[in-house]
Amino acid sequence: MPELPEVETTVRGLARYLDGARIARVQQRRADLRRPFPDGLVQVLTGATVSGLGRRAKYGLVHLDRGQTMVFHLGMSGRWRIEPEDLGAHDHLVLETDAGHRLSLCDPRRFGSVDLVDSAELETWPRFAAMGPEPLGEALTAAHLKSALAGRSAAIKLMLLDQRIVAGLGNIYVCEGLFRAGIDPRKAAGRVSAAALARLVPAIREVLGEAIEAGGSTLRDYAQPDGQLGYFSKQFDVYDRTGQPCSACGAPVQRLVQGGRSTWFCARCQK
DNA sequence: CACGATACCTGTAAGC
DNA sequence: TGCTTACAGGTATCGT
Numbered sequence: 001m002p003e004l005p006e007v008e009t010t011v012r013g014l015a016r017y018l019d020g021a022r023i024a025r026v027q028q029r030r031a032d033l034r035r036p037f038p039d040g041l042v043q044v045l046t047g048a049t050v051s052g053l054g055r056r057a058k059y060g061l062v063h064l065d066r067g068q069t070m071v072f073h074l075g076m077s078g079r080w081r082i083e084p085e086d087l088g089a090h091d092h093l094v095l096e097t098d099a100g101h102r103l104s105l106c107d108p109r110r111f112g113s114v115d116l117v118d119s120a121e122l123e124t125w126p127r128f129a130a131m132g133p134e135p136l137g138e139a140l141t142a143a144h145l146k147s148a149l150a151g152r153s154a155a156i157k158l159m160l161l162d163q164r165i166v167a168g169l170g171n172i173y174v175c176e177g178l179f180r181a182g183i184d185p186r187k188a189a190g191r192v193s194a195a196a197l198a199r200l201v202p203a204i205r206e207v208l209g210e211a212i213e214a215g216g217s218t219l220r221d222y223a224q225p226d227g228q229l230g231y232f233s234k235q236f237d238v239y240d241r242t243g244q245p246c247s248a249c250g251a252p253v254q255r256l257v258q259g260g261r262s263t264w265f266c267a268r269c270q271k
Numbered sequence: 272c273a274c275g276a277t278a279c280c281t282g283t284a285a286g287c
Numbered sequence: 288t289g290c291t292t293a294c295a296g297g298t299a300t301c302g303t
Contacts, residue, residue, distance in 0.1 A: 002296055034279075034298080058297080076296050077281075090281085109280045111297060154274060163298085170296060240295095260276070262294085 002074035003170035004058055004135065005208055009215030010080055011053050011060045017082065017101040018050045018062060027094040029087070033107060034075065037093070038116040044068060045095065056128055057167035069119045075111025080104065131167035135204050140166060142197040149189040149197075156192050157185035158259045169204065172239045173211070175264050177204040179238045184270045185263045186256070238264040 002010070026045045028037055038044075044066060054061040062070040072078075081104040084091060093105040093114060105114070117125045132148065133139035148165050149156070159165050160174045169177070178185050180203035183196050192200075237247045242255040246266040256263050 006296075073297080075280095075298080078296095108282065109295090109297095111279070111281095113298095152273080158274090161297090172296065259274090261297095 002058060002076070002078055003173055003211075004055075004168035005173070005211035005215055007058050007060055007074060008055055008212050010074070011055045013082070014060070014062070014080055014103065015053045017097060017099075017103060018095075019053055020050065021097040021099060021101070022049045023047065023095050024098045025094075025096040029092050029094065033092060033110045034073075034113045035115075037114055041070075041093075041114065041116060044116055045070065056122070057131055057134065057163060058170070059128075061122070063119055067119055068116050069122060071113075071115045071117050071122075071125075072105065073113045075107060075109060075113070077109040078105065078107035078112035081106050131163050132165045133167065135166050135168050135208060140201060140204070142194060142201050145197045145200065146194055149192065152189040154189055155185060155258055156183060156187050156189045157263050159189040161259070161261075166204075168208075171261055171263075172236065173204065173207050175239050176207045176236055179265060179270060180207060182270055184267075185258065185265050238266060240264065 023045050024047075026042045028042050031037065044064070048064040048066050050062055051065045052063045054063065058073060060072045060074075062072070064070065081091065083102055084094075084104045084106075087094065087104060088106070090108040091104040091106045092110075095103045097103075105112070122128060133144060145165070149159055152159055157174055157178065160169050160177070161171065175185070177200060181196060181200040183192060183200060238253050240262075241253040241264060243252050245251070246253055246269060249266065249268050251266055251268040253264055254267055256265075
């Protein structure tokens with residue numbers, strides 16, 4: 001479930017093997033994911049030393065000493081496998097460090113991506129330049145949301161999935177954040193009150209923070225052979241809980257479809 | 272421009 | 288046991 005917390009967990013897990021490491025061998029096992037792998041990826045990675053890792057929204061960043069950054073996105077089904085025993089049909093990019101650690105980017109649906117970007121130009125890279133603020137950063141405020149959503153008639157749920165409004169939220173954490181803030185996901189974004197937006201900002205931060213902690217707590221498991229980065233279990237209040245009692249009031253959690261995707265919410269708690 | 276619908280691709284689970 | 292259908296964590300693009 002690669003949303004922001006899973007990407008953050010993945011990056012932290014990868015850092016244990018990659019930060020400061022030299023990449024000795026690279027295997028690119030197909031030409032493309034969502035997009036073609038960048039020209040020269042294998043040559044750029046081979047022999048490079050990783051100078052640091054990071055994250056922007058749902059993108060993972062692997063900075064190289066050669067002035068470039070490998071930017072990866074996990075799409076819907078991507079994950080990194082640690083010390084895979086055998087490579088399967090969905091292991092598309094395999095890195096091996098000087099220390100002998102092997103890491104594989106596995107993505108069955110291939111909605112993910114890998115790009116090479118000049119490290120100095122990351123902020124102006126078009127995909128990043130168009131993004132809204134990080135939900136865990138200082139720039140996400142109720143005032144930002146108020147102005148970004150002013151006059152918008154689309155449902156608040158859909159607007160929060162728009163990476164130009166806030167960068168990094170996905171279906172799970174939008175549902176959970178709206179539940180915690182007591183906001184009806186169907187409400188027109190421009191009509192959500194300032195008070196509700198003021199509840200939403202900390203709600204989003206809390207949900208994401210707890211998810212990252214839950215991921216972090218399982219990180220030690222990833223040190224095992226064939227561990228996998230990108231998935232961890234977390235208890236949700238509404239996500240995928242159709243018909244089950246609301247954790248706050250006991251009313252059945254409802255499911256609806258917005259923009260072709262499922263939304264779960266409590267009609268009694270969320271107004 | 273805002274907004275909704277559709278496409279991309281594979282795996283899994285449920286229904287018949 | 289098959290076969291078919293619906294749906295899944297995201298984003299890009301195409302109509303209206």
